[in-house]
Amino acid sequence: MNTASEIIRIAAKGDGLSADGRHVAGAVPGDVLQSDGTLKHGPHHVKPVCRHFGKCGGCQLQHVDEETLRDFVTSRVSNAAEGQDIAVGELLPTHLSPPRSRRRATLCAISRGGKPQLGFREAGSHRIVDLTECQILTESLFSVAQALRTILARRKGKLAVDIELTDTDQGVDCSLKNLPIEGLEQTEKILDFAREQGLARLTLDQGYGPETLWEPEPVTVTLSGVPVGFPSGGFLQATVDGEDVLAGDARAWLSGAAVVADLFSGLGTFAFALAGRTKVLAAEAARDTHLACQMAARATGKPVHPIHRDLFRNPLQLEELNKFSAVLLDPPRAGARDQVELLAQSTVAKIVYISCNPSSWARDSKRLIEGGYTLQKLRPVGQFRWSTHVELSSLFVREEDDSAA
Structure with a gap:
């Protein structure tokens, strides 16, 4: 017979997990699953702000308070690292986008x-x-x-x-x-x-x-002060504040790098954030997106050199990677297994990895660490507020190069 059990955390898909291992829909840490199957709400259970919550697939976590939401986003990232036995040098404060910010x-x-x-x-x-x-x-x-x-x-x-x-x-x-x-x-x-x-x-x-x-x-969309032509259906970071945090991390961590490769560069979200004294190679497979980045770079004179390249079929090779002092990559949800394999063998001093999937990021990160990198900084980012979708920024540094931005 089941006995009462406290909910101890929120699982990856948004349901509560009890101390005895049961998954409970709509439960949050501090709630108690009672012996009759009913749920007694605890201090972290709040009233959803939208009348459609519970039915609409846009949100999964409106019933949790701000502290619990932040903890969920943080744990999704830190647990992914722990699952691959990855040591985190510094876990930075989690960023949560505010309500009504999805653009x-x-x-x-x-x-x-x-x-x-x-x-x-x-x-x-x-x-x-x-x-x-x-x-x-x-x-x-x-x-x-x-x-x-x-x-x-x-x-x-x-x-x-x-x-x-x-x-x-x-x-x-x-x-x-x-x-x-x-x-x-x-x-x-x-x-x-x-x-x-x-x-x-x-x-x-x-x-x-x-x-x-x-x-x-x-x-157009303005990226780090640069107006870039926006193709219909083009990709943008989900919120302006989330983009600012991710781009800010990239700038801080790669400050002083002379030449950077921005892989899976899109419209140039990170390329234009880094460009200044830094020269940036921006590699992107989607032709209309690549051309938009190229036109913006030419119009503004920014030191960004866009190239049209499918990095899944044709990743940058070792002789190409070794010309860069740093690499930034922001791949799709599947990650960048083949490109990471080559990065792990490269002499690149610093790698900033932006990810929208902690699981594929952790897999790729493990290979970088096996290749001689250490994970010095990691920041969880919750741009998709009240959703189980989590993003992150991370900095890897070659062990022989102990300086971190």
């Missing part, structure tokens, strides 16, 4: 009962949660999402529209997929919507690839 989002819209439903999907389901509020999106993104309802409500028949929204320098960049626009009247209405909402750009994909319907001026 990019992917939403869905369907028709039900003749009315559009628009929002995130339910957790583990294709059903849509019809958002009437959102505590994570910026006000500008949520405002555009709500305004879209008017356009969608005028459409007859079934809807299944994918929506991408991003805050840019000129306003909200809005991309709609699977929304047919037929005839002059529908075209004029969608253009009126873009004009009235002050959209930076409106892109439609009706099954033949994305087409820009509205873009009064070239859309």
Whole structure:
């Protein structure tokens, strides 16, 4: 027979873990799972700030207080290191992004009962949660999402529209997929919507690839003071404050490095943060992203040299890596196994590894340490507030080079 058991921590997927090893949905540390299966809330259990919590898949942890949320983000990173027996030189304070700071989002819209439903999907389901509020999106993104309802409500028949929204320098960049626009009247209405909402750009994909319907001026995002052209559907760090923390760590840790390779560089988030006295090679596989970075570097005269290169198929080789005093890498969730294997054999003095997946980061980190690096600094970052998605910044230094920025 089960006895009462206290919840001691939150597991990776957001459920509570009791002292006797049971996983309990909706539980937080300090709660007590009683013998009858009910949950007695403890001091760290709070009332969720959004009415959709528990159904919407956008958040998993609104029922935890700030201290517990910070502890969860921290432990996800530190536990990943411990799982690979990685010694951490200095665990820096965890950064949490505030509410209503998410500047990019992917939403869905369907028709039900003749009315559009628009929002995130339910957790583990294709059903849509019809958002009437959102505590994570910026006000500008949520405002555009709500305004879209008017356009969608005028459409007859079934809807299944994918929506991408991003805050840019000129306003909200809005991309709609699977929304047919037929005839002059529908075209004029969608253009009126873009004009009235002050959209930076409106892109439609009706099954033949994305087409820009509205873009009064070239859309840019400013990265470390550099305006960079923003391709439709391009990648950005989820929040401005999160980007500032990650870029700030990179600048501090690689200060004084003469030549740096920025691998998986994207639009140049870190390349432009480092460029000054430092010369930066920015390697990126996505052509439109690479070209945007290249044009911004040319326009501003920043010492950034972008190259178009798929680092999964063609990682930088030893003779190339050994020309750099430092390397920064920010790979996708899968990590960078092949590139890290070569880095572990290189003479690069410092490596800054930015990651959105503690598990693949820990795997790659172990190989760097086997190659002679030490993990000197590690910072957990929670840009996706109230989510189980965790990011981090880290600094590795070759053992023979004991100086850390």
